[in-house]
Amino acid sequence: MEAAVRTSGLRKAFRATVALQGLDLVVPTGAVFGYLGPNGAGKTTTIRLMTGLLRPTSGTAEVLGLDVATHPDEVQRRVGYLPGRFVAYPDLTGAEYLRYLAALRGGVDWSWVEQLAERFDLDLGRRIGTLSHGNRQKVGLVQAFMHRPDLLVLDEPTTGLDPIMQAEFLTLVGEVSRAGATVFLSSHILSEVEAVADTVAILRAGVLVRTATIPELRAQVVRRWDVTFTDEVPVEVLRACAQVAEVRVRDRTAHLVLAGSAEALLRAVAPYGVENIETHEADLTEVFLGYYRHEEEEPWPVA
Numbered sequence: 001m002e003a004a005v006r007t008s009g010l011r012k013a014f015r016a017t018v019a020l021q022g023l024d025l026v027v028p029t030g031a032v033f034g035y036l037g038p039n040g041a042g043k044t045t046t047i048r049l050m051t052g053l054l055r056p057t058s059g060t061a062e063v064l065g066l067d068v069a070t071h072p073d074e075v076q077r078r079v080g081y082l083p084g085r086f087v088a089y090p091d092l093t094g095a096e097y098l099r100y101l102a103a104l105r106g107g108v109d110w111s112w113v114e115q116l117a118e119r120f121d122l123d124l125g126r127r128i129g130t131l132s133h134g135n136r137q138k139v140g141l142v143q144a145f146m147h148r149p150d151l152l153v154l155d156e157p158t159t160g161l162d163p164i165m166q167a168e169f170l171t172l173v174g175e176v177s178r179a180g181a182t183v184f185l186s187s188h189i190l191s192e193v194e195a196v197a198d199t200v201a202i203l204r205a206g207v208l209v210r211t212a213t214i215p216e217l218r219a220q221v222v223r224r225w226d227v228t229f230t231d232e233v234p235v236e237v238l239r240a241c242a243q244v245a246e247v248r249v250r251d252r253t254a255h256l257v258l259a260g261s262a263e264a265l266l267r268a269v270a271p272y273g274v275e276n277i278e279t280h281e282a283d284l285t286e287v288f289l290g291y292y293r294h295e296e297e298e299p300w301p302v303a
């Protein structure tokens with residue numbers, strides 16, 4: 001599949017600090033791609049390299065088929081970019097600022113700008129300098145979405161937004177994604193990534209530690225199930241299931257630790273008269289956080 005973003009051996013050092021250590025990243029066209037990692041992992045550095053705002057120490061980045069090093073202006077025109085710390089001209093009103101950007105970029109449908117502002121409950125008539133932090137962030141979001149870019153690169157987009165506006169943002173991401181856009185989303189809000197992303201990459205100390213789809217990560221979640229049978233517990237059948245990591249039996253209930261998909265287990269126990277299944281699901285957040293921890297620590301949390 002053609003990639004919306006492809007980096008190869010992308011490395012960035014700031015004097016003694018190596019922010020990114022040879023990143024090979026592929027963001028498939030049309031994906032909602034969550035980019036996660038603890039503070040200082042190198043997420044913003046990656047984004048600034050991808051958008052041509054920083055030059056790599058070595059390696060390459062290709063965005064929408066363009067080499068960022070040789071076509072930075074075109075990349076910036078075609079990408080919808082929301083920086084982590086969005087700043088705009090404080091003396092301009094939202095409308096003045098957005099009209100200025102629209103004239104620079106061209107091809108902006110102003111009624112779409114107004115719709116976006118309305119959806120985010122943003123007053124375009126107010127000077128940006130007088131807006132609250134959250135409302136300024138909304139100006140940043142509108143400018144990122146307003147030219148209907150093929151790729152959105154959003155660095156901590158919901159910072160400062162209230163829960164209703166966060167939900168509106170997620171709805172908008174879903175809409176543009178269904179319309180064919182690719183969304184690259186750096187976020188610390190794991191529930192938000194889980195809700196909207198189909199693929200995630202996890203960065204730690206400038207190194208990519210995992211790229212996976214949300215279902216792949218979910219399949220890794222270790223869960224506890226209590227299965228009660230109408231008759232005797234078929235212990236051997238349970239032990240024979242590859243995904244069952246542990247079995248303890250008490251009366252007619254089997255207490256199981258399940259690592260992986262429950263499909264095989266459900267199929268195996270079906271003929272034995274299952275009276276009840278109680279599940280204790282581990283949070284996907286735990287899986288994310290497992291990757292944030294240092295190598296010497298236990299990588300896999302258990303529910």
Ligand SMILES: Nc1ncnc2c1ncn2[C@@H]1O[C@H](COP(=O)(O)OP(=O)(O)OP(=O)(O)O)[C@@H](O)[C@H]1O
Nearest residue numbers: 014017018019037038039040041042043044045046
């Ligand atoms: N302009 C710079 N000069 C020197 N060091 C920098 C610069 N920009 C980033 N760094 C360093 O590079 C590393 C990665 O920083 P980066 O901002 O990319 O991380 P991040 O994953 O976005 O973190 P956060 O989640 O805190 O925003 C950090 O150690 C940071 O201090």
